Amino acid sequence: MASIIRIPTVLRAAVGGNATLSVEGATIGEILGKVVAEFPGVEAQVFNADGSLHKFLNIYVNDDDVRYIGGLTAATKDGDEITLLPAVAGGATA
Amino acid sequence: MTRYASVLDLIGNTPVVDASALSPKANVKIWVKLEGRNPAGSVKDRVALSLVDAAERDGVLTPGVPGQILIEPSSGNTGIALAMVCRMRGYHLKVVLPSNVSVERTQLLRVWGAEIIMSPGTEGSNGAVRMAQTLAEENPDWVFLYQYANPANPDAHYRTTGPEILADVPEITHFIAGLGTSGTLMGVGRYLKDHKPGVQVWAIEPPSGETVDGLRSLDDGYIPPVFTQNNGAELLDRKVVVRPKQSIEFTRAMSEIGLFVGISSGAIMAGAVKCAQEIPDDVEATIVTVACDDGWKYLSTGAWTDDVDDVVERAKKIIYF
Numbered sequence: 001m002a003s004i005i006r007i008p009t010v011l012r013a014a015v016g017g018n019a020t021l022s023v024e025g026a027t028i029g030e031i032l033g034k035v036v037a038e039f040p041g042v043e044a045q046v047f048n049a050d051g052s053l054h055k056f057l058n059i060y061v062n063d064d065d066v067r068y069i070g071g072l073t074a075a076t077k078d079g080d081e082i083t084l085l086p087a088v089a090g091g092a093t094a
Numbered sequence: 095m096t097r098y099a100s101v102l103d104l105i106g107n108t109p110v111v112d113a114s115a116l117s118p119k120a121n122v123k124i125w126v127k128l129e130g131r132n133p134a135g136s137v138k139d140r141v142a143l144s145l146v147d148a149a150e151r152d153g154v155l156t157p158g159v160p161g162q163i164l165i166e167p168s169s170g171n172t173g174i175a176l177a178m179v180c181r182m183r184g185y186h187l188k189v190v191l192p193s194n195v196s197v198e199r200t201q202l203l204r205v206w207g208a209e210i211i212m213s214p215g216t217e218g219s220n221g222a223v224r225m226a227q228t229l230a231e232e233n234p235d236w237v238f239l240y241q242y243a244n245p246a247n248p249d250a251h252y253r254t255t256g257p258e259i260l261a262d263v264p265e266i267t268h269f270i271a272g273l274g275t276s277g278t279l280m281g282v283g284r285y286l287k288d289h290k291p292g293v294q295v296w297a298i299e300p301p302s303g304e305t306v307d308g309l310r311s312l313d314d315g316y317i318p319p320v321f322t323q324n325n326g327a328e329l330l331d332r333k334v335v336v337r338p339k340q341s342i343e344f345t346r347a348m349s350e351i352g353l354f355v356g357i358s359s360g361a362i363m364a365g366a367v368k369c370a371q372e373i374p375d376d377v378e379a380t381i382v383t384v385a386c387d388d389g390w391k392y393l394s395t396g397a398w399t400d401d402v403d404d405v406v407e408r409a410k411k412i413i414y415f
Contacts, residue, residue, distance in 0.1 A: 010310070063334055065333035068333050083335070087317050
């Protein structure tokens with residue numbers, strides 16, 4: 001059940017320079033857990049000390065922000081595209 | 095014809111038009127509120143007037159006193175709207191603008207007499223916000239209205255946009271808008287949830303974090319204070335990213351039904367279609383979206399005429415939200 005994770009520029013150095021990773025898991029939490037196990041240096045960038053998501057990190061499963069579809073328990077399936085994006089200031093129109 | 099005493103009286107009361115021709119489902123209607131009809135051309139006219147009115151009410155600005163200077167970060171529309179309001183009220187406006195906004199935006203700012211301060215394009219809107227904050231600290235006599243944190247921003251939408259939508263489309267089931275300062279979503283979203291509980295509120299955002307190369311670490315990230323002040327995470331039901339290619343494709347699709355709107359409006363329509371696809375066939379639904387501005391400011395991107403992939407490459411380099 002591999003999902004493709006797209007890593008933003010700002011986090012690439014912490015995951016061995018990879019722009020994408022292929023990781024198996026049934027939930028976002030399980031997949032991120034495996035990423036952190038392989039690249040321990042990224043843990044502090046992804047999670048707070050209490051295990052919640054870093055407030056300036058947005059994670060999308062197929063372009064849906066996981067915070068609104070179950071958070072770390074959001075389900076993932078084979079072929080899903082997971083995108084990590086830093087929260088940045090929006091623009092002029094909203 | 096109706097007569098108006100001032101251009102500022104033309105702000106708001108924008109029309110809503112049926113765009114259900116773009117809905118993938120017969121049981122889902124889609125209506126678009128055309129904010130490009132505002133006098134300075136965008137939804138931000140409401141915000142600019144609300145910010146200045148509130149500042150005058152609070153005594154931060156005094157009408158008629160010369161030499162008053164405002165500073166504001168904006169990737170375009172707020173700056174343009176504020177420039178128009180400031181010109182009419184006699185204030186001097188300095189706009190901090192990322193260098194990679196479309197050329198028409200800087201031209202329009204100059205039309206209204208605003209002074210332009212460029213921030214590095216690679217830092218996106220984040221960089222413009224940071225630079226404006228620094229300049230405001232260094233020049234305490236300048237007035238920094240700070241749309242990203244000013245309650246008068248969502249308040250403009252709670253008082254005007256929200257009631258207009260509910261009056262014109264009382265059968266609304268879903269409201270979908272773009273997420274920038276979050277003012278529209280927080281103001282309209284809160285109004286709708288207060289007055290018609292059960293309405294779903296969806297946020298659409300561009301994948302902007304991908305293009306901000308100047309970000310050194312995640313701790314440089316930014317969430318607009320307006321979003322947190324209004325418990326945005328509780329208020330929103332969904333938040334969806336729309337990619338540049340989809341944004342362009344839907345901007346074109348809208349033009350095919352006569353709607354000449356900006357690229358962010360295409361992105362929001364793409365989100366509305368995604369929402370419609372999730373609604374079961376036996377449920378009647380009515381989605382209302384906002385077209386933040388018209389297409390004029392984006393003609394230089396070739397969005398309607400050039401090869402889609404070329405336009406997408408260009409759109410990645412400009413800020414269109």
